[in-house]
Amino acid sequence: MNDAKFTLWGWEGFLPSSTTRLSPTSLLIHLAPDPEVMPRCRHCGADCPDVHDTSLRRIRERDLFECRVWLEVPVRRVRCRHCGVAREQLGWLVLHARITERLRNHLEVLLQLMPLKHVSVLTGLHWHTLKQLDKARLARMLPPPDLSSLRYLIMDEFALFKGHRYATVVANAENRQVLWVGEGRSRRDIRPFFRWLGKHCKMIEAVAMDMNSAMDLEVQRHCPDARVVYDLFHVIAKFGREVIDRVRVDQANKLRENKPARNVIKRSRWLLLRNRGNLSDEQAVRLEELLAANQSLLLVYLMKDQLKSLWYAPSEKEAEQRWRQWYRQAMESALEPLVRFARRLRPYINGIIASARYHLNTSILEGMNNRIKVIKRMAYGFRDNEYFFLKIKAAFPGLPR
Numbered sequence: 001m002n003d004a005k006f007t008l009w010g011w012e013g014f015l016p017s018s019t020t021r022l023s024p025t026s027l028l029i030h031l032a033p034d035p036e037v038m039p040r041c042r043h044c045g046a047d048c049p050d051v052h053d054t055s056l057r058r059i060r061e062r063d064l065f066e067c068r069v070w071l072e073v074p075v076r077r078v079r080c081r082h083c084g085v086a087r088e089q090l091g092w093l094v095l096h097a098r099i100t101e102r103l104r105n106h107l108e109v110l111l112q113l114m115p116l117k118h119v120s121v122l123t124g125l126h127w128h129t130l131k132q133l134d135k136a137r138l139a140r141m142l143p144p145p146d147l148s149s150l151r152y153l154i155m156d157e158f159a160l161f162k163g164h165r166y167a168t169v170v171a172n173a174e175n176r177q178v179l180w181v182g183e184g185r186s187r188r189d190i191r192p193f194f195r196w197l198g199k200h201c202k203m204i205e206a207v208a209m210d211m212n213s214a215m216d217l218e219v220q221r222h223c224p225d226a227r228v229v230y231d232l233f234h235v236i237a238k239f240g241r242e243v244i245d246r247v248r249v250d251q252a253n254k255l256r257e258n259k260p261a262r263n264v265i266k267r268s269r270w271l272l273l274r275n276r277g278n279l280s281d282e283q284a285v286r287l288e289e290l291l292a293a294n295q296s297l298l299l300v301y302l303m304k305d306q307l308k309s310l311w312y313a314p315s316e317k318e319a320e321q322r323w324r325q326w327y328r329q330a331m332e333s334a335l336e337p338l339v340r341f342a343r344r345l346r347p348y349i350n351g352i353i354a355s356a357r358y359h360l361n362t363s364i365l366e367g368m369n370n371r372i373k374v375i376k377r378m379a380y381g382f383r384d385n386e387y388f389f390l391k392i393k394a395a396f397p398g399l400p401r
Contacts (some may be wrong), residue, residue, distance in 0.1 A: 002057035010102060012091055013037045014073065014162075027067045028058075039088040041080035042095070049377035050084045050387070060125070062106055068124060096375060099125075106238060108137050115378045131387055138390040143397055145172070145179050147200045152360055154208045155215050158183045158369045160385070167244070168193075168215075169368065169392065173208060173360050178368070181389035188213040194222035196380045208360035210234035211348050229360045230351035232311045240273045240302055246271060247300050264290065265297070272301060279320030299333060311355045319356040323349055371395055 006365040007077060009016060017032040035041070038047045053109055056076045061069040076088045092101045099107075110119045111134040120127045152173035157166045160183065161383055170180045170193055178195045204223040209215045210231050234254070271287045279287060291298040306326050312321035330342035345352075355361075376390050 010092055011073075012070070013088070022070070025067055026070070028070045028072060029061070030072045033076070039076055039078050041078060041083050041086050042089040043083040043086050044080065045089060046080055046082055048080050048081040048088070049181075052077040052079050055286065058291075059093065059097070060103055061112065062100070062103045068384055090243060105134065107133055111137070111247075131384060135240075135384070135390060138387075138394050142390065142393055143400075145177060145392045146175075147179075147197070147203075149174075150200055150203055151205045152207070153204060154356070154360060154364060155190075156210065156366070156369065157212070163336065166388075169363065169372075171368070171396065172398065173364070175397060175398040176364055178393045178396040181392050183385055185212065185214060187218050188197045190218045191222075194218060197222070199253075205355065206358040206360055208222060208358075209352075211238070227354045228351040229354045229358050230348055231361045232308065232355070233344070233361065233363060235352070235368060236304065236308060239307060243335075243337045243341045244272050244300050244304065245269065247296050247335060250337075251294055251296055261293075265294065296335060299335065300338060303330065303333075303338065304344075310352050311361075313353075313356040316353050321354065349383045349393065368392075368396060385391070 002095050007013070009186045011031060013029040015034050016029050019028045020028040020030070022028050037171065039051065040046060040115045041048050054076045057073050057075050059071050059073060061071050063069060075090070075093075077085055078088050080086050087095065094101065094104075097104070106386050107123065107125070107130065110122070111130060114122075116127055116130050116134070119130055120124070123130075131311065152174060153170055154303055155170050157168050159165070159166050165183075166185045167181060167183050168185050168190055169178060171178045174382060180196060182189055182192060185191075197204075201223045202218075204226040206221045206229050207215075207223065208229045208231055209219075216228050219228055231310065248269060252262050252265040253282055255265065266291050268286075272292065274283075276284070276287070291301055305327070306322070306329075310319050310322050310326070318321060327342055327346065333339065372392055372395075373394060378390070
């Protein structure tokens with residue numbers, strides 16, 4: 001077997017024979033077999049001096065200065081004494097590929113730095129060609145998930161498109177690796193994840209999620225030993241929408257005759273929803289004045305802080321006591337939005353109390369959702385969900401061990 005011959009051009013086994021100017025910005029290089037390099041069988045690598053036939057192929061090479069470069073390559077099929085008729089081995093050109101390995105490596109680097117659309121404009125290659133190239137790279141480079149020590153999961157949903165189309169993402173709560181992404185958020189949509197998880201379902205101890213009944217029921221069905229832990233962020237956000245906002249609007253409507261006072265309450269939404277520690281000194285003063293002037297807003301604001309305390313209880317017993325006290329105060333408040341919210345929250349209380357034992361939350365996935373939005377925005381929307389989901393997995397391969 002002969003040693004590979006070094007060539008300046010990198011087209012092992014071939015030499016440039018002539019060039020043709022296709023246009024002011026494109027160049028065609030004609031290659032000819034190097035007489036000093038014997039072709040090899042692509043299956044076994046054996047030298048094959050007997051050529052069966054030759055076919056011309058035009059492929060794309062990396063640009064040369066301002067010129068886009070094509071190669072015209074006489075690709076040979078050889079008669080191998082071991083394998084029969086087979087195509088010759090070309091390390092710089094993958095079978096059936098229309099671009100060289102050198103260009104493929106260059107494009108893979110660009111695709112990690114720039115959106116597909118920009119790479120397409122820069123190189124003149126079709127969007128679909130680049131997508132398939134990047135999709136193959138992601139599938140090749142993604143590390144397989146380590147399920148051997150999997151104990152805690154976090155599950156959340158994110159918007160795929162406008163019009164209430166969602167996808168579900170599941171991650172390992174300990175190393176933050178995205179394990180699975182699937183379109184939809186119903187029980188039927190989520191079920192394939194648990195089938196993929198298989199026997200490892202028995203290892204799951206706790207799963208953090210928002211108050212999504214589909215996720216809850218599927219966890220109970222497939223992971224009988226797992227505790228559901230409802231996330232603080234989602235519950236408090238729901239409280240803000242259904243209680244604080246509703247009470248604020250009701251109080252503003254009662255002050256129709258007093259427009260200055262009504263405007264103060266109408267414009268206080270973010271003061272009431274934002275955490276006190278995130279307010280400026282001026283905003284904190286305005287909040288204190290608002291709460292001092294309106295007892296109903298003061299009550300729901302304090303109830304919000306007390307509700308948060310359930311997630312920081314030192315034990316499940318203490319969390320249960322805090323819940324009973326909070327629920328009793330809500331029932332006695334006579335504020336219809338608060339009473340209605342408390343009744344709706346009651347069936348989910350076990351998942352809230354569980355947070356005292358399992359300190360899990362989906363704040364990690366909320367950060368992931370922000371990153372997902374950036375990935376989607378850079379792509380100007382994805383036409384291939386499988387490719388989009390691979391991009392998400394590649395963005396969250398897990399923390400280093």
